Amino acid sequence: MISIIKEFEIKVQEHPDKLLYSFLDIRGNVKESYTYKEFFCRVKSIASHLYAIGALKPGDKALLVYPPGLEMICAFFACVKLGAIPVPVYPPSAKGFHASAEIMSFIARNCDAVAILSDRSYYWSIKVNLIRKNKALFLKKSDIFSKLQWFVSEDFATSDGEEFPQSHSDILFLQYTSGSTGTPKGVIVTHENIISNCQSIVDHEPIGVSWLPQYHDMGLIGYYLYPALKTGTTYGFSPLDFIQRPALWLETISKYAATASSAPNFAYEYCLKPGQISDTTLESLDLSSLKFLMTAAEPVNSKIYKDFLHRFAPCGLKAESFFSAYGLAEFTLAVSSRGTKIQSFNAESLKKYEVLPIESDQPAVNSTHLMSCGQLLGDTELKIIAPGSVAEEAGHGKVGEIWLNGSSKCKGYWNRPELSKEIFEARLNGNSSTWLRTGDLGFVYKREVYICGRTKDIIIIRGLNYYPQDIESLVAEDPRIRKGCVAAFALARQDGESLVVVAGLKNKTKIPDAHLINNNLVNYLGISADSFVFVPTRSIAKTSSGKIMRHQNKNNFLNNDLEVIHRVDIDQTENSGSGIELAYSADDRRKNTQISTGQESLIHLFRSYGLTATENEPLGNVGLDSLKLAEFANDLKTHIELQGLNDLSQQVDLRLLQKIAVSELFEILRDIQTGSLHSKFRFRRAFTLLKREFDTIEMESMQKDVHRSIPADNGGQCAKYERSNGQILVTGGTGFFGPFLLKSLLEQNKENIYVIVRAENHREGMERLRKAFAPIRSTPDIQDRFEQRVIPICGNLSRRKLGIDNKEWDFLANHIHTIYHNGARVNYILDYGSMRDANVNGTNEIVRLALEARKKMVNHISTTFIFGWSVKDTLFEIDSNERMDNLDFGYSQSKWVAEQIIRRAMSKGLAARIYRPALISPSIAGEGFNFDISVRLLAFMINNSIGTSAKNQVSFTPADIAANNIVAISNLEASAGKIFHVTRDTYDTMLDITDVFGDLTGRHFDIYPLEEFVAEVVQRCHKEDLLAPLLNFFVRSAGKISTMEFKRYNNSNYGKYRDLSTWGRKDPPLQDVVSGIYSFMESRGIINR
Template identity: 35%
Template sequence: MARSLVDLLTTHASHQPDRTAYRYLVTGDFDGEIQDISYGRLARRARAVAAWLQERGLAGSRAMLLYPPGLEFICGYLGCLSAGVVAVPGVPPQGRSQNHRALTRMKRLMADADVKVILGGREVLAALGAMAEHLPELADITWVSTEDIPDDAAGSWREPELTADSVAFLQYTSGSTSAPRGVVVTHGNLLDNERVITDRMGHTPDVIAEYDHELAVSWLPVYHDMGLMGPVLNTLHLGATATLFSPLHFLQRPERWLTAVSHFRPHSSGGPNFGYELCLKHATPDLLDGLDLSSWKVAFNGAEPVRAATLRRFAETFAPVGFRREAFYPCYGLAEATLMVTGGAVDAPPTLIEAAETGPHAGAADAAAVSSGRPAPGTTVVVADPERQEELAEGEVGEIWVAGASVAKGYWRNTLATRETFRATLAGREGRFLRTGDLGFLRDGELFVTGRLKDLIVIDGRNHYPQDLELSAELCHPALRPGCTAAFSVDGGVAGEQPVLVAEAAPESEDEAEQITDVIRSAVGEAHGLAVHDVVLVRPGTIPKTSSGKIQRHATRAAYLNGTLAAVAAPAAS
């Protein structure tokens, strides 16, 4: 019985040393340069990194991981686990525009985690050295490029004494509504959540054999829980093969995702809803002519609201090249539960509830509620009234609470937040629950996620979900970018709370700005019965997002109130 992923890596390296664990598409193209690593070599590299850490007495301390996309992150991460060192995945600064934000986040994480060592790629660490004047914290921290640690170091590796309660890594939350917090994930949490992913996604031994071990294709960032726990660690858990490439290469040419799936023919691949939308925008006849998506069994969709319109359009567009509607797999998870909480049924189309049937969504344009599936055995999901701490009846919207072995220990060195979030009790039920901060309802055992508790907009006593308003706005004009709209409320004085929409628009649409804002007002008014206080069109890429691509509505609201939005036209408040 494996006690950790370290045990499983040892097993795979022993039983199938030559099998490819991961391949990396250096240019993002399936027919370009490819780097790969076998299970045997992966184990050697992880042990070499681990031995380097052990020799410096770093077991039990925290190591920040700063890598560009590629295979070296995986070696560094598994090296930490193999040394009993707590890994802290970080986002390396990339480009001038992101340097300030990335540096601020990195310094915050280094201080919060009390990082003792930095593991990274050569270029990233060289860039950090050039920024030393802005990072005085580096003076007391050991740092090393793991590429420079020789394979021979693996010979002095000592197997760590790991238990289910040993801390594996800190997954810092993306901070969509608050400052990032370090979720304490244990080796027991990791193994249980890999069991959940395996169970819900149908990754059985027979299926893996049928797919010749080609489990996943992924462009998701590996420092984020969805990209790490699914494509990377579930592959390791099962001894399968995953194909990875850079998120930047996907964003530059979204069709690379589809061509990689077509070429490598994995069982599972997916991402946030916006990824499917980007593919739709690039679905040219020439692209379709070269695709075969018939082997794609699980097209998971999570990390942000799953939109029924996206599922419908994607399935219709790519049906001629073999994509099946039944492959769509909406799911729900969060870092505080390691990752996966619920998932759809393999080989069954997603469950939709039309807008007219769901009170909170009534009247929203194409806003059918999409089921995020059912919890795996051993995971309990309830919907509760967060104030009364009482379980709600089926169909009632409340806060989603979760219990099970995947729920993390708490937040790193934050007793108050841990008690508030991880120690909730429910009348009539034993044990403690994780309060997710997400709103939803249960119907026939399936979970429907409706929004974030803190993002809820209350106008004249009526609840409105910001993603519903955002969807209505985005659908009304082609110049508006999918997944790049933020809705929130502001104090309208005697009028009370009033809705505001900030939307990214194509640069060439500046001359149409007034017309577009009028269309947005009309669409939101017709669908939701709301008079929009203000509509601001901004340049592409300016709405704040988390590291996983979620809209930061609170940060957008703050920028709006401070007058710092990069508007393409002057706001026209009503």
């Protein structure tokens, strides 16, 4: 059995820690990466989850719909490991959504797909577009989107997972070729095809750099499959990032000493354009490491080839390393390669299918320069078949259709038996062998392949295929154009191919709007025409049966034989800018309309956050931190309100905004910018429906995470644990509360304390811990203990096995007796999915560590936020909010799930305690680094001298007191297995706290009922206020806070065991607590004097 999985597993065993894939952002920083072992672990995790839920069986087809990144590659291999057949597709986006959605829908039906694997951003972006653009064509054709099961692979945690049987399908995947929107063809690619073609192309362990689309054969096969089979490494990034900053391509090659890279002809031309690669960048480049720089996927322009080589030779680019190649999906990937020769041929002879070379010493009259595509690879056989013949070879020195045979020849088109027979099983007269018909015209000269045309009418622009029928059909929808009287064709030019559309008019006095037609082409097909030529219908050349004669119409155009009524040349700069530039380009400029104030403010809004509006990633993934996200949402809400759309601004939910690609969001806002009732209705409908679905999916995801499998307790061995001869492990040591916890452990315990910290090495980890510990006042003795007993472990809660290597994991598993799991992401803005990795998956990994090897106790720091906005009069420590009531923001949701995981593990034998602090404030002395929402709100209240008379219990516990008592209780053996509310014994309200602030500052505070208080906060809050980024959360929560006015926390366990410990400390007076908060705020300069 030939299998790429089997081949890859060998590489994993031989080179587990070698880097396999690294994906970069537009600045060249690493966004995600995998070693061979890490990647295979991720693959197995996805496969395990899919198997466990019965999502895919051997032979099932699954569409892969992903943005650029590594998750699609993980999902691809996971499908293969299950024996399922992955089908990469171009993901629909705002631009050209109709065409790409229709293609995706057709592919799903054609291959009988049973599922769609995707990531969160594309899932929600597609949902948004389907709702926004729910026109007639989608009511039937796109119903497939709702019928198929969607699986967001990001929600599958990376872990050992459950064992599953590995299966095999001879078909590796289906590669759907670009082309007609109605009839894309799925090429059947086998394991044998890939391994054979790989052996013929890759002659070393490549270090590759690729921005090519991962759903395209050259990107997927060449830079994600082949490197994995050849012990290589790939550095990838998004095609959009290349377009926005082409220097990134060459900088990455230079930085990582890459040996291989590939691109279509247009990319080399693009790098040569003035201003794209600066002289400063040019001077810094070193391209001498390249062994393989290939130009392919569209006709190679010999001038661009020479110009690129000339420009970058001083950077170390070697002539023998830069070459052209020929290939096609139907032959896996590559047919011939390493073409470096430019040969002149007689142009008139080529038109007659004859090859007449012109040597350098001959006159170059009527000549054309062709770039060699090199020699045939591997066992590839090639025949030149005479055009128009009945499968007869052309003689020597003749041009003809290229036919191919060899082990790289694919098995046919999926579900297209007749076409497969015609294309993949062509036979020469008197020959039983079957051949692949390429449809390309070419010849062999001096053993090298040259391509000079096509037998089919496909138009190739920027490496993508377009069928003229699709273009003609769209153009003919204009009522002023006669149907069946449109011809679309490509013209060769110096810088690539251009698209010309000739259209016959019904009435020569009624000229169509060429820019409007072109916008339809861009939106539906993703292609822009270069010229529209309007002619009388009699000027359109047709056959006797009425078919368009494209070649004749092209010749008539070139020879000026058309009776031109009107011609419009489209400025391509209109279609090459950023999303903002595209949005208000051709039509607005043509009509000389003034962009409205509202549109200007929309553009400014996006630009002020460094966004171009072309980003196909969601807001949460484009470099905006959580506070910037909140500011953006607030500014967006303000922008909508300023347009007089107050009711619509209420629909802005940051949790949803985080899920939608930036480009989609920009399109939505453009829609409502028109002010039409229909666009407003679509906006409201889209967000109402999406919010409902979002809430459902979020709750289901939480429930699944709670019931994820927990390792067995090995016969109950974890029900009791031994503290002798062991050490302590702490997570979250560098956060606000962590240093206080470390101090209390150093005071009350004698063991070494290992702390998981994000750092590259031990030294950096120790520096981070020292920096976090420094603001905490400690005696010289405690400082000495810190240096002697605190040991950093470089890791990451979000990663499998906490991001630490096997050796350290085994050490911790065998030497730790107690874990203080304090690490968590605290954020009131992000949704559950964004908080899940650190707070949920991290807790799972802690449980896994606790149940491995020796017996361990887990002290889990939870929160009273697990009750959400509970309206229960008294919350007891035995309560757990089992029904998930009133959980509506990511932090509370993720902490609820984390606690449930601990509780389930306890029921299976885990020794543990759970601590639920309410609001942890700075220490009595004002120490710590706490800028959470409570401190921001209190600072705002002081600065504005306002308060509220709300009766809600406000339970601030100083960090030093909370940490001391948690450690004290944890040292009592009798406290094991219990839950503790780390709250104040007394009932205090915000009015009590405001009174203390009044005493400390001498200020008079205006006191308002809660509803009026919220209105005052909204009115007075400015963008520069610390509270501003969290204002939306505060306002959204105010109504729920008012319903909790009589809620109280019972802390009987906490009080009992705190008092039993000799280390236990009683609640300090409220005056001292508030004084500590005020001292902190004053020392940080966040209150006005």
